[in-house]
Amino acid sequence: MPYLRSLAVLAAPVGMALVAWSCDARSRSVEPTVGVPLAHFEQFECVPFKMTGGGRIDYPPGGPEKNPPASHQYETFGAHVIASGQVGPDGRCAAEKGSLEWVDHRPEMEINGHPLNIHSTEITYAQFATDTDCLDGAAQWGGTAVVKNTGEAVEFDVWDCDNGEPGVGSDGFGIRVYNSTFEYEVLCADPPPSEPTCTLTGGNRQFHPTH
DSSP states (O other): OHHHHHHHHHHGGGTOBOOBTTOOOOOTTSOSOTTSOOSSSOOEEOOEEEEEEEEEEOTTTOSSSOOOGGGOOOEEEEEEEEEEEEEOTTSSEEEEEEEEEEEEOOGGGOBTTBOEEEEEEEEEEEEEESSSOOSSEEEEEEEEEEETTTTEEEEEEEEEEEOSSOSTTTOEEEEEEEOSSBEEEEOOSSOSSSTTOEEOSEEEEEEEEOO
16 A cells, blocks of 8 residues: 555654554544544434535644645545434444545645545445534544545545534534555544534534434
């Protein structure tokens, strides 16, 4: 996996996690570490819902302010998911459908001269989070994806927060993308409203109950 390995080297100075599972060293700006319980998003219910919208995150640092335009230090995404409200065969709450497109615009994260681009191939779970500070609704969901730059197959998890209106400066989004050896993530260490999401600097996340 030469492309992922090279990304890990490039990412280290800016606090991006794309590291071997066996490595213990992690940037303090990216929390929590793999296998450690989150301060939020620990308790879930299988209920039907939708989460829609898109957005922009300026990570690092992942707070509510935009980085200077010339820096290209930001990520953009479009994402939606529909939860079935039923327990799936893997014991998690099943998703009916959804999609994710994620682009990391930072020059140091480019692969083959293009921004890192991740597209979902299947959404496998979607669960309503009951223990967050998100005012209108929060969810964790994920599935399988492909790194469009290389064709590499990966899995991903999303942390998704609708914290009222407007979405900018309020809503949150975080992502972890991984395979059996390496990990890439954009997560933040407790910005408002609820870790590990990073605050949106553009766009909106909209939680829709579908009871």
